[in-house]
Amino acid sequence: MSKRASLVAFTVAVLIQIMILVAVPARKVFTKATGKTVVLKVQPVDPYNILSGYYVTLRFDVSRVDAFPNARGMVQGDSDGTWVYAIVENGDDGTWKPISLEHELPANLPDNRAALLGRMTYGTIIYGIEEFYIPEAQRDRIADDLSRNVDKARVEIKVDRGGHTALERLTIDDRIYE
């Protein structure tokens, strides 16, 4: 291969690597830029599993399939891996509550409702916002704060029109972690 051809091939390879790096967070960036803000209440997590590596593992009110009134009708046979839309509604306390599960994205949702796209796995719904990365130096402090004050813990997320979610911040009482 000539030097010029090598340079072209190499430049294309570097550009593809950069495109991959841009593509990895593209969906989250889009959701953050265009999405609706939804606040979810954080559920207690098995204390031995809170800290997994360099992120805090989170679960929410809307993570449990049986938190939705129509869950029984949705879970039939082998539903693991099924994609669903979790419909949530803004509650009086500012957090969003589970309303129903749907297989299709509902059209014309009112402003006080949102559809979160998630995947059913062993009785829970995974939305892709369950891992909150934290600096190494704050690992123990955040994990400790979360396990002591889990009832005051909230996450602020963005939800776009397609139901895709992006984690914005974690708040525990008046403490904000981003």
Add this chain to the structure above:
Amino acid sequence: MTPDQNMSNKFRAALRNELAIWIHKGIVTEETAKQLSSAYELDNLRHESTRLLSAVIFTIGGLLLGGGLISFVAANWEVIPTPMKLALLLSALLGLHSVGFWLRHSTNWTRLGHALIFCGCLVFGANIGLVAQIFHISSNWYGGFVAWALGSLVMAWAIRSWIIGVLALGTSFIWFLGFQSDREQLAAAYPLVLAVSLLPLAWVIRSRVLYAGTLLVIIVAACVLAGYQGSGRQLLFTMAAGGMFMWTLGELHRTSKWRMEFASITSALGLALLAVGAYVWSFHVLWDVSVFGPMRSLWAILFFTIAIALSLFMLGRRIQNQPLLTAGVLLAGAILCASSLLSGSTANISNGEFLFTVATNLAALILAAIIIGVGLIDERRLAFWLGSLYLVLLILSRFLEYETSLLVKSAAFLACGVAVIIAGISYETYLRRKAPAAKPAMEGVEYE
């Protein structure tokens, strides 16, 4: 057929030393020595070893540098603001790639340049981790590896790099291990993707490691898929057929002279796959507990078909170098495949478990004999000793597996120990007898 010229570094180094002695003793003339030196490229020896050493050192340096940067990202160092961290790692990526390319193409430091581009690909993986941190991306644990593999694959092709190809192979395999548990049907195409994307690269750049490594991962991935389908017999069939496929492919390389450098490593890995499969299934408990599901391993059938086709091709063209060895390997592989296939109808075969256990033990014994045979015929010490150890392991496993008195076990251990020592002494004596007359000459030099 003209015998192949021995171009191994070990032989050439010995020849270079001997030539000086032969000239001194008048055994060869200066002119003949020059011809030998030219034929065996003895002048390149020092340069080759230096190049290899520098390549190894630079690659280790690249690995450490990349590892350091990855750990730095994992630590999520809070003192540096996020945009700065992103800029830092992107700059590191572009900097390493640019400097690496410049060194590789515009200076004599080609190996350092190669190592820096390799390091850049490690940093590319770190950057994927960094953006996952910044945007709190919580996908499946294996998600980032496919992005890493894709970026590495493109770079491996762009700069014709075997080690970046190996990086793409490793990261893609990690992705596959996670992905196949979620999307089994889609994951079944992974071996094909590997074959199409990495084997041609290995062929073009003549990389033995990448070629044999890719073939091995293709077969291991097929084994994982077969194992995930919940059937032990499918796993054995896939492993045995894969082993036969690699062995015959290696022999095809050896006998046809197409990329002959691929021959030894490919055949050896094929033999190793068969030996591992035969040893694992030589335990009767595996035939008792195997789940006999329907045979669905298309990859295994493909490996088996190609192995038979290659054998027939070599037989038809009469280019078989060691027909007895190949026949032995195919026989052992066929026994393993037949056992795994017939075990599906074990209800119709009386004493099925016993028969299949005996058959796999027989296959393992044949393989042990073949490995020892390779050691004897090719005078390869490692093969002889590995074959002997495999045989001993097989015998001792049977004595430990079945209820026998301590006295019998003791006798077995003693017999194996004595047999290994006698075999070793006989083999070493045999090698010394066959060794060229260079040894006394060397001894003569030492006393002078």
